[in-house]
Amino acid sequence: MNKLEAYYGLPNEVKFCKKCVISNQRPSSTIEFKSEKNEKKKVINFNEDGICSACEYHDEKETGIDWKQREDKLEELLSKFRSNDGSYDVIVPGSGGKDSAYTSHILKYKYGMNPLTVTWAPHLYTEIGWKNMQEWMHTGGLDNILYTPNGVLHKEMTKNAFHNLLHPFQPFIVGQRIIGPAMAKKFGVKLVMYGENQAEYGNAIEENTNPIMNMDFFSSDDVMNMKFGGVTMKEYIESGKYSLNDFTPYIAPKKNDLIEAGIEVHYLGYYLKWDPQECYYYAVDNTGFQANPVRTEGTYSKYSSIDDKIDPFHYFTTLIKFGIGRCTYDAAQEVRNGKISRDEAVYLVNKYDREFPNKYFMDFLNYIDTTESEFWETVDKFRSPHLWEKDSDNNWILRNIITNE
Secondary structure (H helix, E strand, O other): OOOOOOHHHOOOOOOEOOOOOOEOOOEOOOOHHHOOOOOOOOEOOEOOOOOEHHHHHHHHHHHOOOHHHHHHHHHHHHHHHOOOOOOOOEEEEOOOOHHHHHHHHHHHHOOOOOEEEEEEOOOOEOHHHHHHHHHHHHOOOOEEEEEOOOHHHHHHHHHHHHHHHOOOOHHHHHHHHHHHHHHHHHHOOOEEEEOOOHHHHOOOHHHHHOOEOOHHHOOOOOHHHOEEOOEEHHHHHHOOOOOHHHHHHHOOOOHHHHHHHOOEEEEHHHHOOOOHHHHHHHHHHHHOOOOOOOOOOOOOOOOOOOOEOOHHHHHHHHHHHHOOOHHHHHHHHHHHOOOOOHHHHHHHHHHHOOOOOOOOHHHHHHHOOOOHHHHHHHHHHOOOOOOEEEOOOOOEEEOOOOOOO
């Protein structure tokens, strides 16, 4: 039997972790401003026992890390950067969601830092997202700068990212990663603190041994060739519609400039044992954070990634390209953290993972100036043959569905 073609360099044989519910199709983090249509992805590792690297690292978090020693290292780090005159001494990028709310609040009120929170504006705020953003400042007691880039340009980038990459969040992620170091440089602050390290969930396990973010994610010495939706900055400017000034928020700092300025970008999750659900409880108690009253489409969760109307389509596109929807990400994480069993996770994934996010569908289509037929035409181009097939009614179905066996 001939093997079916696998797009994006994905493993041809689909396997599911025997501990959680993630599959071996999960891509690792990438340098977003280099994203191209057919680039080959690095994916999560599975060991010889069929256990994913995210589960392996979680086991190490439980038994192999001295968290008291890690917190001592955090204290040393913060003492090195803490200001004596009340001036800002740490930049915390975020939206006011549970993770950034926890990170910024605990740095200020437990560890005595003077954080400036900075927000790369969502494409389209949800009602609950805007409310949580305001509560972050007004209940949480934090300073914030909301940075909203040129909306005309950002819409075009997002449209290109959807049609060229099936990755509508790509320009947003670029800005979100750049804003922390860029604002640190602007304000003369030398420490930037993000919450969790995404490497915990699927990158090479050794990446979790380093508390510092790889500078390649947010720096560039060739900004004109940074790509947004598969189109270079140079090409946007040469089209005559935009100037270099329009790209100011997106221009990544040069690596040497950051090094010379002494700027370091760290993950709080390296120093403090990270549990997303506990971050949620902390944010509710300390920054006025509220979950959605109903579950989010595509999953059972009510409190994760709820600030942007484009969020659901980011997860829908990962379902199309990698066979991994929003519920899989949520459930895999909660199995590792002991919140649900694998059997429960399998049930939830099969119930919710392939649910289409209808609630903001028209908002999304209007934002990227795309018809419904154009939307589906683009989506179907990105379905990898080794993941998808048509059933007898001509509907797309996944070839491989997780089970409890």
